[in-house]
Amino acid sequence: MLSEHAEEILEALWIQIEEQGKKPMDVGAFRDDPAIEELIKLGFIRRDDAHIHLLEAGRLHALACVRRHRLAERLLTDLLDIRENVMDTVSCKFEHLLHEGLEDKVCIILGHPKTCPHGKKIPPGKCCLEKRDKKLLKIISSLTDLETKEKGQIAYLETKNASQMQKLISIGAIPGVPIVLVQKFPSYVFKIGHSQFAIDKELASSIYVRLTK
Amino acid sequence: MLKDSAKHFCRSISYDDPLEVCISKIQGLLLSDYRMSKRALALLLLQEDKEIVDTVRDKEGERFDKIMGIVQETKTHYLRPLTYIISLRRQKEASRIAKLTVGFPGQQKLSIKEKLSKILMDPIIGGPILLAILYYGLYKFVGNFGAGVLVDFLEDKVFIARLNPLVTSLINKAIPYKLLQDLLVGEYGIITLGVRYAFAIILPIVTTFFFAFAIVEDTGYLPRLAMLVDQLFKKIGLSGRAVIPLVLGFGCDTMATMVTRTLPTKRERIIATLLLALAIPCSAQMGVILGLLSDNGIGLGVWLGVIIAVFILVGLLASKIMPGELPSFYMEIPPLRIPQVSNVVRKTASRLSWYFKEVFPLFIFASVIIWIGQITGVFSLVVKILQYPIRWIGLPDKAAVAFLFGFFRRDYGAAGLYDLKKAGLLSGNQLVVACITLTLFLPCIAQLLMNIKERGLRLGIAMSLFILFFSFTVGYSVNLVLTLFNIRL
Amino acid sequence: MQKIAVVGSPNVGKSVIFNNLTGTYATVSNYPGTTVEVSRGKSKIGNKEFEIIDTPGIYSFLPLSEEERVTRRILMQENPCLILHVVDAKNLERMLSLTLQLLEASLPVILILNIIDEARALGMKIDTARLEKELNIPVVATVSITGEGMDILRGRIEEHVKRFC
Numbered sequence: 001m002l003s004e005h006a007e008e009i010l011e012a013l014w015i016q017i018e019e020q021g022k023k024p025m026d027v028g029a030f031r032d033d034p035a036i037e038e039l040i041k042l043g044f045i046r047r048d049d050a051h052i053h054l055l056e057a058g059r060l061h062a063l064a065c066v067r068r069h070r071l072a073e074r075l076l077t078d079l080l081d082i083r084e085n086v087m088d089t090v091s092c093k094f095e096h097l098l099h100e101g102l103e104d105k106v107c108i109i110l111g112h113p114k115t116c117p118h119g120k121k122i123p124p125g126k127c128c129l130e131k132r133d134k135k136l137l138k139i140i141s142s143l144t145d146l147e148t149k150e151k152g153q154i155a156y157l158e159t160k161n162a163s164q165m166q167k168l169i170s171i172g173a174i175p176g177v178p179i180v181l182v183q184k185f186p187s188y189v190f191k192i193g194h195s196q197f198a199i200d201k202e203l204a205s206s207i208y209v210r211l212t213k
Numbered sequence: 214m215l216k217d218s219a220k221h222f223c224r225s226i227s228y229d230d231p232l233e234v235c236i237s238k239i240q241g242l243l244l245s246d247y248r249m250s251k252r253a254l255a256l257l258l259l260q261e262d263k264e265i266v267d268t269v270r271d272k273e274g275e276r277f278d279k280i281m282g283i284v285q286e287t288k289t290h291y292l293r294p295l296t297y298i299i300s301l302r303r304q305k306e307a308s309r310i311a312k313l314t315v316g317f318p319g320q321q322k323l324s325i326k327e328k329l330s331k332i333l334m335d336p337i338i339g340g341p342i343l344l345a346i347l348y349y350g351l352y353k354f355v356g357n358f359g360a361g362v363l364v365d366f367l368e369d370k371v372f373i374a375r376l377n378p379l380v381t382s383l384i385n386k387a388i389p390y391k392l393l394q395d396l397l398v399g400e401y402g403i404i405t406l407g408v409r410y411a412f413a414i415i416l417p418i419v420t421t422f423f424f425a426f427a428i429v430e431d432t433g434y435l436p437r438l439a440m441l442v443d444q445l446f447k448k449i450g451l452s453g454r455a456v457i458p459l460v461l462g463f464g465c466d467t468m469a470t471m472v473t474r475t476l477p478t479k480r481e482r483i484i485a486t487l488l489l490a491l492a493i494p495c496s497a498q499m500g501v502i503l504g505l506l507s508d509n510g511i512g513l514g515v516w517l518g519v520i521i522a523v524f525i526l527v528g529l530l531a532s533k534i535m536p537g538e539l540p541s542f543y544m545e546i547p548p549l550r551i552p553q554v555s556n557v558v559r560k561t562a563s564r565l566s567w568y569f570k571e572v573f574p575l576f577i578f579a580s581v582i583i584w585i586g587q588i589t590g591v592f593s594l595v596v597k598i599l600q601y602p603i604r605w606i607g608l609p610d611k612a613a614v615a616f617l618f619g620f621f622r623r624d625y626g627a628a629g630l631y632d633l634k635k636a637g638l639l640s641g642n643q644l645v646v647a648c649i650t651l652t653l654f655l656p657c658i659a660q661l662l663m664n665i666k667e668r669g670l671r672l673g674i675a676m677s678l679f680i681l682f683f684s685f686t687v688g689y690s691v692n693l694v695l696t697l698f699n700i701r702l
Numbered sequence: 703m704q705k706i707a708v709v710g711s712p713n714v715g716k717s718v719i720f721n722n723l724t725g726t727y728a729t730v731s732n733y734p735g736t737t738v739e740v741s742r743g744k745s746k747i748g749n750k751e752f753e754i755i756d757t758p759g760i761y762s763f764l765p766l767s768e769e770e771r772v773t774r775r776i777l778m779q780e781n782p783c784l785i786l787h788v789v790d791a792k793n794l795e796r797m798l799s800l801t802l803q804l805l806e807a808s809l810p811v812i813l814i815l816n817i818i819d820e821a822r823a824l825g826m827k828i829d830t831a832r833l834e835k836e837l838n839i840p841v842v843a844t845v846s847i848t849g850e851g852m853d854i855l856r857g858r859i860e861e862h863v864k865r866f867c
Contacts, residue, residue: 117292162294167543169296170761172796174304186336187440187453189546194792194824196330198440200452200542224805224838248778253763253807262764264771296764303799310836311795316827474738477767547713548820553847 002042004096006035007065010044013054014062019120024051067123068103069095070116075106077117078140078155078210111141111208115158143181143188143207151180151212158206165206171197173207225252226306228299235259235287242280245272259284260296326549333437333549343438350425351463352503359421360500367413377405396584407580411573414628415497419568420561422464422496427560431552435460436544443542449525450484450532452476452540458485462493465568467660469493470667480537486668487531490660491680492524494652501627502648505634512645512702519649519691527683575659579618592617606650606688607696608643609633615647619654626651641702642695650688655681704867705753705780706745706859709773709804710788711797712759715816717741718846719788720756723856738772748860750867755782763803777809783867784859788814791821791828791843801837810866811839812858818843818851 002010009030016022027050030036036052039045044058054062072094098106104127107113112128115121138145140155154175157165172192173179182196183189188204189196227233239255247254247268257265258280270277291298332338381398388394398405429435435457443453455476462469466489473485494502506513586592599613611633619626630647633639639647655661655677665673695702708716708723724743741756757776758769765771777785787804789797794815804811815821815828830841840858844851 119292157297162296164541165294166296166764167541167766169300170764170766171543171545172304172761172799174300176301176304176308177796183331183334186445187443187542189334189440193796195790195796196546198436198443198453198542198544198546200443200447202541203543224802226802226806248781250806250808253803256806257764260764264765264774300762300799303802306802307798308795310798310833313836314829314833315794316829317825474768545711545713 002061003035003038005033006038007096009033009035010039010054010058010062011065011069013045013052014059014066017054018059018062024053026050027052063123064103065095067125068098070120070122071095071103071106071110071113072098073116073118074110074113074122078110078113078208109137109139111138111145113140113142113158113208114205117156138211140208140210143179143190143204143209144184144201146181146184146209146211148181148184150209151178152209153178153212155208155210158208161206164203168199168203168207173197178212179207179209226303228302231290232259232287232295232298235283238283239280242276242283243269243273244276247272256299259287260294260299330437330546330549333434334440334546336441339437339441343441346429346434350429351422354425355418355421355496356500356503359418359496360504363417363421364414364500364504367417368409372409372413377409380404392588395587396581399584401580401583401587403577403580403584407576410628411569411576414501415572416569418496418500419464420565423561423564423568424557426461426464427557427564428552430560431550431557433547433549436546439542439544440546447540447542448532449488449528450535450540451481451528452542454542454544455481455485459489459493462489462495463499464496464564466490466493466495467571467657467663468564468568470660470663474667478538478540480535481540483668483672484528484531484535486664487676487679488524488528490664490676491527491653491683492520494520498627498652501631502652505627505631505644505648509641509644509702512641512648515645515691515702516648516652519687520652523653523687571659575657579658583618602685606646606685607692608647609638611638612643612647616651616654619651620658626654642692642700645702646688646692646695649691650684653680653684653687655684703744703751703753704863705755705782706747706784706786707755707757707776707780707782708786708788709757709760709777709800710814711761711790711800714759714788714790714797715846716759716788717756719786719814719816719844719855720754722846722849722852724754738769740772740776747856747863750863752863752867755780760800762800763807777804777807783810784862785809785811786814786859787811788816791815791818792824792826794821794828801839805837805839810862812855812862813837813839813841814855815841815843816846819845819848 013025016025027047030052036045036047039058040047042057044055044061046053046055076090076094104125107125107127112124113122114124141152142158146152154173154177156175157168157173168174172195173190177192180191181188182191187198187200189198190204190207191197228236236252236255236259239258240251243251243254254265254269258269261284266281269280273280288295333342377398384398384404385394388397395402397403400406438460439453439456441453442456446453446455455473457475458469458472461472469489470486473482473489476482476485502516503513506516583592586595596613596617599616600610603610603613603616612630615626615629615633617626618629627648630639630644630651634644661673661677664676667673668676694700706723708720710716720741720743723745725745729742738758740758743754743756745752745754755776757773760770760773763774765774776782785804787801789801801811801813813833815830818828821828828843830843834841840862842851842855842858844855846852
């Protein structure tokens with residue numbers, strides 16, 4: 001199994017190359033790092049004179065690591081209510097405890113979140129594409145995945161699109177507010193307090209609800 | 214300057230520490246006068262409200278960069294956008310106050326109204342209900358009662374049988390000049406044509422439509438309709454919200470074009486304006502067309518089919534071609550309410566008075582223009598030019614007159630066709646082709662002016678030119694298909 | 703002439719309150735530089751005449767559309783000496799957020815709990831005295847379409863304008 005340190009390097013490499021679209025990483029600081037050798041041996045990365053390159057096997061592994069890291073952040077903020085300023089240190093430890101299988105379960109419980117609390121994309125896993133594991137208890141779910149009449153409190157709004165979020169805030173769809181899904185088709189209709197609102201699927205998918213019985 | 218009351222009314226919420234520090238830093242840098250508290254201003258700046266940012270840039274000069282620097286720095290303290298943090302805190306305070314003051318939060322039992330509301334929003338039951346509303350509200354009430362019973366009475370019994378002969382003989386006696394007689398009571402005279410069209414044909418149709426619309430509007434049905442059609446409308450580049458101007462267009466396209474300003478993006482406003490100008494017949498026009506084709510069921514079907522096809526096709530194309538932000542739909546669904554008679558009457562009256570203020574002078578204007586056009590010969594020249602495209606779509610030359618009138622009011626043109634049909638000058642095919650072309654044809658002059666006013670000169674003119682060519686092309690194609698397959702309607 | 707602005711979210715009965723205050727003599731015109739319509743009318747309160755402005759509906763002080771921007775511009779530039787914030791009483795919790803924003807901006811506000819009959823029918827009891835104390839502004843419950851509470855509202859407006867306008 002990969003060491004925690006090597007996993008972190010792999011993650012950082014992926015974020016720099018794949019997510020931010022920058023050049024491969026300078027060898028620089030990692031010149032004598034044993035983790036680099038470990039990664040090269042596994043066929044995850046390649047090193048030339050000045051740079052470290054990510055290989056396909058490494059990319060897949062890194063993707064899974066990033067997914068675990070960001071899911072861990074979601075779990076900590078949404079479910080355990082860890083304060084944002086201490087989250088980084090905790091989630092870094094936490095992500096290594098989530099392994100394949102377990103990570104998908106966490107993903108389901110959290111309603112297949114699309115972004116981490118920082119607004120960065122969470123790479124989708126197998127469970128997000130299938131979405132059929134209904135037996136497992138959902139705790140948080142996006143409004144689009146709720147059934148009609150299910151209710152809860154708004155847990156958070158997907159923060160990717162600022163103008164859409166602004167619309168939701170202005171109609172009062174704010175975290176902590178009780179919400180009931182009234183209808184799903186042809187548009188999503190929900191009830192907040194004594195008012196009903198209709199929204200399209202785009203907007204509905206950015207409301208995440210903590211379910212209550 | 215803030216009023217003396219400012220201190221009295223200031224009541225602020227405290228936000229968490231990093232935010233408070235930044236707010237007070239920004240407050241210290243805002244030295245100009247804004248007519249609202251610096252604290253509120255600082256909060257709006259932190260949320261990067263564009264208008265406020267621009268104002269502050271103008272007023273604070275070199276301090277502006279420093280202020281925005283603080284805004285950027287504040288953002289780094291939080292994972293989520295500041296709007297989110299601020300709104301959340303404010304809602305918490307609102308909820309705290311509500312808990313202290315609201316005795317019982319209210320039951321959540323489904324009332325009868327809510328059950329009815331559910332039925333109206335049901336995609337399966339909702340369809341037939343919409344059709345029923347359209348059938349009874351639009352076809353029966355506006356079409357049969359307004360455009361049928363009322364128009365027949367006013368036009369035949371009042372104007373043609375009584376008023377016109379009376380006024381004509383009075384004027385002919387009083388004014389011995391043929392030219393002036395023509396202006397007032399001739400074939401296209403101000404009184405015999407202008408006033409007659411306005412009061413006998415347009416007034417009853419528009420009144421019944423606005424009355425029916427006000428009832429539907431007051432019940433709260435329209436947002437439910439918007440919610441039902443949103444997904445379909447997205448395909449033509451609009452959101453469900455656009456259903457309100459489009460339905461209003463069946464009453465008066467000019468007024469509906471004005472209402473497109475309630476649509477949130479420019480892209481939606483342009484698409485809606487185009488569809489209104491092209492494929493939504495206004496009530497006056499529809500009343501006459503229903504009258505023209507009422508004894509020709511298949512013809513009416515062909516007309517309806519072509520217009521719907523054009524609506525969908527142009528919408529699909531426009532949404533593909535037009536650049537800009539994709540529409541997003543959010544709308545409050547107000548509780549269903551029983552419409553109040555007084556409110557419905559007031560709304561109908563105010564829309565009607567608006568309509569008449571706008572339309573009646575145009576009828577008079579149109580009569581005068583036609584009169585001038587006739588004595589100078591310009592009118593017959595334009596009619597001659599129009600005869601070419603008219604022949605091209607297989608219509609008799611005389612229809613050119615109706616098309617020219619159509620520019621002054623679309624319904625005016627339709628009513629001109631009515632006269633042609635009465636005279637037995639149009640076959641079934643010709644009637645259908647004429648109705649289709651005229652429905653699609655250039656918007657009336659009032660709508661053209663409104664298009665230019667709302668969308669700008671360039672876009673307004675471009676749209677009109679497109680519609681001019683498009684309507685004749687569709688007319689031509691329909692005529693071609695009917696002839697090729699030897700179909701007689 | 704001093705101005706009084708009627709603000710609030712859509713569907714809370716702003717226009718009916720406006721009509722009650724002004725009678726029928728309202729003029730509707732486009733707000734300068736926009737295509738948004740704003741109704742204005744006159745009302746005599748006490749022995750002074752005021753211009754009442756019926757603003758386009760807003761959900762928050764952070765505008766999303768052209769119409770909402772116009773409302774904020776009216777509040778900021780026309781300097782009304784009183785703002786009547788109309789809310790749907792049964793949705794007080796959600797709509798209070800705008801009241802708080804208006805107060806944050808140090809604007810002089812009277813809160814109107816409209817459609818109070820529907821709230822009562824739901825079994826809600828709103829302690830207006832407590833609400834006044836919490837917010838430190840006048841609060842009036844009304845049913846604008848029947849005219850219930852309108853006399854009290856006029857009285858509260860009169861008190862306010864005597865002190866501050």
